[in-house]
Amino acid sequence: MEDCLVLDDVGVRFGGLKAVDGVSLRVPAGQRRAIIGPNGAGKTTLFNAVTGVVRATSGRVLLEGRDVTRLPVHARAHRGMGRTFQITNLFPRLTVIENMHLALRGLSPRRFALLGEDRLDAAERARVEAALGLSRLAGRLDREVRELSYGEQRQLEMAMALATEPRLLLLDEPAAGLSPVERAIVSDIIRALPRAMTVVLIEHDMDLVLSLVDWVTCLDNGRLLVEAAPDAIRGDARVQEVYLGKARHDA
Numbered sequence: 001m002e003d004c005l006v007l008d009d010v011g012v013r014f015g016g017l018k019a020v021d022g023v024s025l026r027v028p029a030g031q032r033r034a035i036i037g038p039n040g041a042g043k044t045t046l047f048n049a050v051t052g053v054v055r056a057t058s059g060r061v062l063l064e065g066r067d068v069t070r071l072p073v074h075a076r077a078h079r080g081m082g083r084t085f086q087i088t089n090l091f092p093r094l095t096v097i098e099n100m101h102l103a104l105r106g107l108s109p110r111r112f113a114l115l116g117e118d119r120l121d122a123a124e125r126a127r128v129e130a131a132l133g134l135s136r137l138a139g140r141l142d143r144e145v146r147e148l149s150y151g152e153q154r155q156l157e158m159a160m161a162l163a164t165e166p167r168l169l170l171l172d173e174p175a176a177g178l179s180p181v182e183r184a185i186v187s188d189i190i191r192a193l194p195r196a197m198t199v200v201l202i203e204h205d206m207d208l209v210l211s212l213v214d215w216v217t218c219l220d221n222g223r224l225l226v227e228a229a230p231d232a233i234r235g236d237a238r239v240q241e242v243y244l245g246k247a248r249h250d251a
């Protein structure tokens with residue numbers, strides 16, 4: 001199968017710190033992949049290097065076979081990458097549909113107001129409604145975001161990423177801070193995403209993540225520690241050691 005994403009010996013340095021240290025991996029098209037690892041392992045930095053939020057200081061990032069290592073965020077988005085963030089990016093006093101509109105245009109509310117009569121055309125409206133449907137928010141179009149539950153706000157962030165119809169979707173801790181019921185909704189949403197979409201996610205909830213993905217990459221200290229199927233990860237001594245070792249260290 002064609003690879004959707006390839007990292008070739010990717011490194012990210014912050015001064016003297018190698019936050020990501022020579023990571024190579026391949027994500028075949030359509031795969032669901034988890035990136036796991038203890039706090040500070042380099043998961044978010046790796047995501048940022050994939051999306052262009054930070055520039056890899058060494059190595060190459062290939063999207064569908066094309067080198068995107070030096071491209072800025074918007075150019076990668078244009079080539080089919082979508083992502084959500086750990087920190088919410090929503091405008092609470094605007095409605096769900098207005099937030100979707102902004103996401104599609106890549107605008108702030110101020111610039112949006114200046115646009116005046118900008119409307120979604122029929123195709124854009126269809127994309128927005130499809131994304132809200134996938135994210136289980138179809139009945140919430142005209143609600144102000146501040147009236148939504150926290151779980152629904154996270155769902156809206158997924159919808160905003162989905163509205164651009166990415167072929168590679170990166171989810172940064174999609175279940176962080178959610179109740180068990182909300183977590184179940186998020187995992188159902190991820191499970192129901194079209195298989196044409198490749199999904200890479202960072203998640204700390206091990207039960208959730210291992211039930212969702214086809215393959216797992218575990219990082220430790222910026223390096224790739226293990227790659228394996230979820231069942232093998234559960235019993236992997238090296239994975240247990242980095243999590244337990246970290247817990248002992250933090251205790």
Ligand SMILES: Nc1ncnc2c1ncn2[C@@H]1O[C@H](COP(=O)(O)OP(=O)(O)OP(=O)(O)O)[C@@H](O)[C@H]1O
Pocket residue numbers: 014017019037038039040041042043044045046
């Ligand atoms: N902008 C930055 N400047 C300097 N150091 C950074 C920066 N961003 C991350 N780091 C450091 O890089 C290392 C990896 O951090 P990163 O956030 O990627 O880890 P993580 O695996 O996502 O952790 P967590 O699970 O806590 O989110 C950490 O030591 C962190 O302090």
